[in-house]
Amino acid sequence: MHETARARIPAQKVLRHxxxxQVLDALRAALVDGDLVPGEIYSGPALGERFGVSATxxxxxMQQLALEGAVECLPNRGFRVxxxxxxxxxxxxxxxALLEVPVMLRLARTVPSEVWAAxxxxxxxxxxxxxxxxxAGYAEADRRFHREVLALAGNAQLLQVAEELHRRAQWPLPGAARTPRAVLVAEAGEHTALLEALVAGDLALSDSLIHAHAHP
Incomplete structure (x- = not known):
């Protein structure tokens, strides 16, 4: 593993239970934050040392991240982002958008306002x-909000596929600047605005906000 790449992973201890x-959560957060750099190779022992755990x-x-399409396994070398x-x-x-928008539009017309308020x-x-x-905290909260909304459809397969797509969409592009706080605040505000439109039963506004949020 390159020393420059190692330096970008914040040192932290992981509880034993x-x-x-916990390691998976920490690595996912590092992907979102850009601490795991696309193209770089990371070894299990080196990362284990950073987290205060064994390489296992x-x-x-990392194997789970490989299944999610975040990294690839390099035999006897480690994992490349x-x-x-x-x-x-x-x-x-x-x-x-093709997956979520039709479901959300249907839910807007069938879910009671008190459910949206909750x-x-x-x-x-x-x-x-x-x-x-x-x-990283915003990425998790964002997925949780979308997961709660889509869960109202009662389709476990939809939830699984949507969660994977959403997670992949949150990984930054190589060399991309850190997402400004103002952008995050604006995106979060869309959640609040949509929810209030749904609580109020304003279908026209809800439809507009659903499409806008899916096609920024």
Whole structure:
């Protein structure tokens, strides 16, 4: 593993319980934050040293990331973070819109206002993370909000596919500047505005906001 790449991974200790899950969460956050750099190779032992754990849970977590399309396994070398292109990210956005928009439009017409009102804490969590400039925290809150909305459709397969697409769409492009806090705040505000339109039963505004949020 390159020393410059190692330096970008913040040193932190991982508690011993649920080690693999904690390492996986930490690596996912590092992907979103840009601490795991596209094109760089990372070894299990070196990352384990950074997290204060053995190489085994790191390798297990990395194998999960490989299944998710974030890294590729390099026998006897480690794991390379895959490089994404603007075209690939645009394709992800298109697929997400094709999948989520029809479902959300249907839900807007069938879900009672009190159910939408109960989702205000999830929307507020995205605003809180955005205002703090917490990229990884915002990414998690954003996925949680969308997951709660789509869960109303009662389709487990939809949730699984949408979650994977959403996670992939949050990985930054190589060399991309850190997402400004103002952009995060604006995106989080869209959640709040949409939710309030749904609570109010304003279908015209809800439809407009759903399309706008899916096609920024």
């Amino acid at each position: 649920s080690v693999r899950g 849970p790191v390798r297990e977590a 895959l490089t994404r292109t603007p075209g690939a990210m645009a394709e992800l956005a298109e697929v997400r 989702m205000r804490p999830a929307a507020a969590a995205t605003v809180e993370a955005a205002e703090a400039g917490d990229l």
